Amino acid sequence: MRNILVIFFRSSGLKREDYFITTKVWNTDQGYDKTLKAFEASLKKLKLDYIDLYLVHWPKVDTFFETWKALERLYDKGLVRAIGVSNFEAHHLDRLMTKANVLPAVDQLESHPHFPNSLLHRYLEELHIVHQAWSPLGRATVLKEPVLKKIGKKYGKTPAQVVLRWHIQNDVSIIPKSEKPERIRENAAIYDFELTREEMLLIKQLNRGERVSHAPDVVYVRTEPEEF
Ligand SMILES: NC(=O)c1ccc[n+]([C@@H]2O[C@H](COP(=O)([O-])OP(=O)(O)OC[C@H]3O[C@@H](n4cnc5c(N)ncnc54)[C@H](OP(=O)(O)O)[C@@H]3O)[C@@H](O)[C@H]2O)c1
Known part of the structure; x- marks a missing residue:
C-alpha cells in the first residue's frame, strides 16, 4: 500500500502541501525509543520529510506516557504538523492530560450510525479535539x-x-x-x-450501541502487544 502511495504522489504532479498524510504508531512499536524508530521507518517508506498528522493507534497501559512523549518530541522538531490519538476514551484523555505538554489535535474513533460515540464527541468538543470517525x-x-x-x-x-x-x-x-x-x-x-x-x-x-470492532479497553488493559 505504501509503495502505491509513493508512486501515486510522485506521478500526480501534486505539491507536498496539496495533500495531507496521516499515519500512526502501531501497538507493537509503542514506547519512547521504539516510537521514534517506527516514525523514522515510516518517513523512509513514504519518502517524505514530514507527516501531517501522526497518531497513537491505541492506548496501551504499559507505554502510555512514553509513546506520547515521543510524539511531542516529533512535533517539537517539526517532523509532524499535528499529533493525535486513536481509540482514546475520556478516561484515557484525562490520564494523558496529567502529563502531556501538547494536547491531541485529533481522536480517531469507531463512529457510525450504529455506534455514533456521541458522549465522547461532546467531551472532545469541550477539549477542542477533532473527532475523526x-x-x-x-x-x-x-x-x-x-x-x-x-x-x-x-x-x-x-x-x-x-x-x-x-x-x-x-x-x-x-x-x-x-x-x-x-x-x-x-x-x-x-x-x-x-x-x-x-x-x-x-x-x-x-x-x-453496536461496534464493528474492539472496544478501546480490550487493548488498553493488556500488557502484551496484540495486533489490532
Ligand atoms: N484507528 C483505528 O483503530 C482504525 C480501525 C479500523 C479502521 N481504521 C481506518 O478507518 C478507515 C475506514 O474504515 P473501514 O475500512 O474499517 O470502514 P468503512 O470505511 O466504514 O467501510 C469500508 C467498507 O465499505 C465499503 N464502501 C466504501 N464506500 C462505499 C460506498 N460508497 N458504497 C458501498 N460500500 C462502500 C468498502 O467496500 P469497497 O472497498 O469494496 O468499496 C468497504 O467494504 C480505514 O482507512 C481504516 O484504516 C482505523
Missing part, C-alpha cells in the same frame, strides 16, 4: 438501513453519501475507505446537499 460506514453494515435509502432518494444520493453527510453535519471528520475508484468519487460528492434536522434525528435513531 474510523469505519464511518460501519464497514458497510449500516448501508442496509431502509431509512438511509429513503433519505438518499430525495437528494439523488446513495446511503453511503447520506451517512457521510450526517457525520459532516455532526462536526465529525471522516476517513471512509474504498478500493473502488467510483466509490471514492461517490464518497467525496457530499458537499452539494444538506440533511434537515428531522433527517439528522432519524439517522440518530439508528444508534444500537
Whole structure:
C-alpha cells in the first residue's frame, strides 16, 4: 500500500502541501525509543520529510506516557504538523492530560450510525479535539438501513453519501475507505446537499450501541502487544 502511495504522489504532479498524510504508531512499536524508530521507518517508506498528522493507534497501559512523549518530541522538531490519538476514551484523555505538554489535535474513533460515540464527541468538543470517525460506514453494515435509502432518494444520493453527510453535519471528520475508484468519487460528492434536522434525528435513531470492532479497553488493559 505504501509503495502505491509513493508512486501515486510522485506521478500526480501534486505539491507536498496539496495533500495531507496521516499515519500512526502501531501497538507493537509503542514506547519512547521504539516510537521514534517506527516514525523514522515510516518517513523512509513514504519518502517524505514530514507527516501531517501522526497518531497513537491505541492506548496501551504499559507505554502510555512514553509513546506520547515521543510524539511531542516529533512535533517539537517539526517532523509532524499535528499529533493525535486513536481509540482514546475520556478516561484515557484525562490520564494523558496529567502529563502531556501538547494536547491531541485529533481522536480517531469507531463512529457510525450504529455506534455514533456521541458522549465522547461532546467531551472532545469541550477539549477542542477533532473527532475523526474510523469505519464511518460501519464497514458497510449500516448501508442496509431502509431509512438511509429513503433519505438518499430525495437528494439523488446513495446511503453511503447520506451517512457521510450526517457525520459532516455532526462536526465529525471522516476517513471512509474504498478500493473502488467510483466509490471514492461517490464518497467525496457530499458537499452539494444538506440533511434537515428531522433527517439528522432519524439517522440518530439508528444508534444500537453496536461496534464493528474492539472496544478501546480490550487493548488498553493488556500488557502484551496484540495486533489490532
Ligand atoms: N484507528 C483505528 O483503530 C482504525 C480501525 C479500523 C479502521 N481504521 C481506518 O478507518 C478507515 C475506514 O474504515 P473501514 O475500512 O474499517 O470502514 P468503512 O470505511 O466504514 O467501510 C469500508 C467498507 O465499505 C465499503 N464502501 C466504501 N464506500 C462505499 C460506498 N460508497 N458504497 C458501498 N460500500 C462502500 C468498502 O467496500 P469497497 O472497498 O469494496 O468499496 C468497504 O467494504 C480505514 O482507512 C481504516 O484504516 C482505523
